[in-house]
Amino acid sequence: MGRLAGIIQKCRYSGLIHIQKRYFQMHSVQGPTAEEVEGVRKDLFGKLCRENVRSILQNPIPSVNNPVVRAKRSQMFSEEKENQYKELGRIQKIDVEYVGVPENVNLMMNKGISTPYDCAKHMSDVHVQRSVVAEVNGQLWDMHRPLEETCKLRLFHMKMKAEDPFNVNKVFWRSCSFMLGAVLESALHEHIYVELHSFPPANVRSGSFVYDVDLKIKDWKPNTDEMRVFSLEMRKLAQKNLPFERLEVNVDLALEMFEDNQYKKKQIPEIAAGSTTGKTVCLYRVGDFVDISRGPLMSTTGLLGRCTITALHPLRELSNISDTLYRVQGVALPAGFLLNYFAYGLIEQRGKLLNSARIPGTLQPHKQISAKHNQNQKAVLIEEETKQKQAVSA
Amino acid sequence: MVFPPPIKVQQAPKLTNLISKLNVKVLPSPRKFQNPGGPEGRLKAMRRTVTALVKHERIEARYFRADEARGYVERLISEAVRYGDLHRPTMDLAKFWIYDEAAIPKLFKVLVPRYKQWPSGLPYTRMLRAPSSIVDQTTFKVGIGHHLLAVLELRGNPFPPLPGPFTKPHAGAIHNVLLEEARKEYFRSQSTIESQAEQHTQAVPIPGEESCFQQGDTLEQLTHELVSESVSEIDPPEESKK
Known part of the structure; x- marks a missing residue:
């Protein structure tokens, strides 16, 4: 409330609330000065213009709002990253054996500093741009995660022909969920404090990537234009070509970071208990958005090509966590994948159905839930049930 | 005599003796190959x-x-x-x-x-x-x-099969996975008759399963499978009816 009171006081002091218009002298020879023009411009379009003040008065911005929280988390992330870098001490060298096109080479890299991304820079520009994840000693590895020991390195991309790109697709899908979280937090107005819940494990076969989010708006049915804004925000994020930074932090720091998010706060101890060390949480950052993910995620946001946020399903009836919990879904293709609009439309249509991933706060299997959206399927399910009943009675 | 005379409505000719449809592309006009003998x-x-x-x-x-x-x-x-x-x-x-x-x-x-x-x-x-x-x-x-x-x-000649075509389908690529799942979802949402039809129209073989594309003649094998399937799949529904 302190912030809001300050703004209102400012308005009164500057006289904006009572006296809104400034006048130029009629028939003046000189015309308005530059300062006067600037003043009028501020009145009309500035931060404290009438429209803004009205909206602020109507919808007061809470002291804990998304931009503030995001900046705080990002700062803590940077500080922790610097601290971890300082702890490295003396730089040691490791041998990295790169396997793949154009030829197998041995690289000498810095331990704990060099990443697969740096190795890709030694190959070619193509490797840098198209590589989604790396494989280090047979284990999937983020492109921006420092290498820790002498290892064998391979770089994976989306259009692999020799291998099945199953894992790469999964990484891409997970990254899309992550980016959707970033968009949902930043796209809405500041007076709505959006709290992200979680995203389920990536599954390309389910037809859409998902983020479950508490939007704090009741019974919101966004129209097509509003959905398109979300899709555009995804594209904007992709155009910025930001790297996915990875950091493993202690539980205490993670709890401090996510103290403003009631859902993440509960999840963090469980996640930490499930990790290999039992005390660390894996965080990722894109721009200034920080979130928890087990990873790995893709190299940069620029790898996202075509993207549509297809649906926003209220989970009010399906989960008992919150009345304003929504499941936001989307479909996307990687950059460089050209698909006919009709074929893409089919994918979009499928992406509109409620995703079959587990809904937070329930343990139900999802076939029945998705069947609600489809009458034919419901009939089939009812038939199956009756058959089972008959079998039991017999 | 009635004037004007009543119009006799002729029945539309029965479309029975049509040319059978070919399964290859044929150009709308024949190619003019150069030949000293002319068209002959x-x-x-x-x-x-x-x-x-x-x-x-x-x-x-x-x-x-x-x-x-x-x-x-x-x-x-x-x-x-x-x-x-x-x-x-x-x-x-x-x-x-x-x-x-x-x-x-x-x-x-x-x-x-x-x-x-x-x-x-x-x-x-x-x-x-x-x-x-x-x-x-x-x-x-x-x-x-x-x-x-x-x-x-x-097709169906007694010679050993020719190698090729050498292009592989990329069933694992992300757009193919999405389209394949969309196809399955469509058939799932249709009635049971169409879901049976889905099994007949398998579009792209999944790489995890037995891939018939690794050895020998692909199309040839596919045709054999098609023939054998069409024969074998007549039987099961009758059994289920009994």
């Missing part, structure tokens, strides 16, 4: 190719000649399968295209039984591009590749 010479050359194909079942020819002859062969076989050897126009057609009289009985006694139970949509012939030392295969355009070679063969 062109026809003679075409007859030679068609006869050779019926006789030997697998021939090598220039790409465009093979492509042109393919349409004639497809039409000839489809007519023969439809009407048999007791139909006079069909017999005339066969006599025209197969100038070697010893090969005409082969059409009706060997090829017609072979193609009697043929999966719909599958052409009787198969054409592959053959390697040519003269020209780079990448510069294949209409009007340029006159010296390209092709292999034209009848």
Whole structure:
């Protein structure tokens, strides 16, 4: 409330609330000065213009709002990253054996500093741009995660022909969920404090990537234009070509970071208990958005090509966590994948159905839930049930 | 007499004797091959190719000649399968295209039984591009590749299968996975009859499962599978009814 009171006081002091218009002298020879023009411009379009003040008065911005929280988390992330870098001490060298096109080479890299991304820079520009994840000693590895020991390195991309790109697709899908979280937090107005819940494990076969989010708006049915804004925000994020930074932090720091998010706060101890060390949480950052993910995620946001946020399903009836919990879904293709609009439309249509991933706060299997959206399927399910009943009675 | 006279409404002609649909692409107008004999010479050359194909079942020819002859062969076989050897126009057609009289009985006694139970949509012939030392295969355009070679063969021939085509389907690529799942979802949402139909129309083989694309002739194997499936799948519904 302190912030809001300050703004209102400012308005009164500057006289904006009572006296809104400034006048130029009629028939003046000189015309308005530059300062006067600037003043009028501020009145009309500035931060404290009438429209803004009205909206602020109507919808007061809470002291804990998304931009503030995001900046705080990002700062803590940077500080922790610097601290971890300082702890490295003396730089040691490791041998990295790169396997793949154009030829197998041995690289000498810095331990704990060099990443697969740096190795890709030694190959070619193509490797840098198209590589989604790396494989280090047979284990999937983020492109921006420092290498820790002498290892064998391979770089994976989306259009692999020799291998099945199953894992790469999964990484891409997970990254899309992550980016959707970033968009949902930043796209809405500041007076709505959006709290992200979680995203389920990536599954390309389910037809859409998902983020479950508490939007704090009741019974919101966004129209097509509003959905398109979300899709555009995804594209904007992709155009910025930001790297996915990875950091493993202690539980205490993670709890401090996510103290403003009631859902993440509960999840963090469980996640930490499930990790290999039992005390660390894996965080990722894109721009200034920080979130928890087990990873790995893709190299940069620029790898996202075509993207549509297809649906926003209220989970009010399906989960008992919150009345304003929504499941936001989307479909996307990687950059460089050209698909006919009709074929893409089919994918979009499928992406509109409620995703079959587990809904937070329930343990139900999802076939029945998705069947609600489809009458034919419901009939089939009812038939199956009756058959089972008959079998039991017999 | 009534004036004006009542209009006699004629019934629409019955659409029974239509040309059977070919499963290969045929150009709207025939290719004019240069020939000293003129159009007649062109026809003679075409007859030679068609006869050779019926006789030997697998021939090598220039790409465009093979492509042109393919349409004639497809039409000839489809007519023969439809009407048999007791139909006079069909017999005339066969006599025209197969100038070697010893090969005409082969059409009706060997090829017609072979193609009697043929999966719909599958052409009787198969054409592959053959390697040519003269020209780079990448510069294949209409009007340029006159010296390209092709292999034209009848399906179900007794020879060992040819290798190729060498392009693999990328079923694991993300858009293919999404489209495949969308297809399955569509069939799942339809009634049960269509969900049965889904099993008949498997679009792309999944790489995790047995991939028939790794060894030998792909299309050939597919056709065999199609034939065997169509035979075996008639039985189960009857059993279930009982």
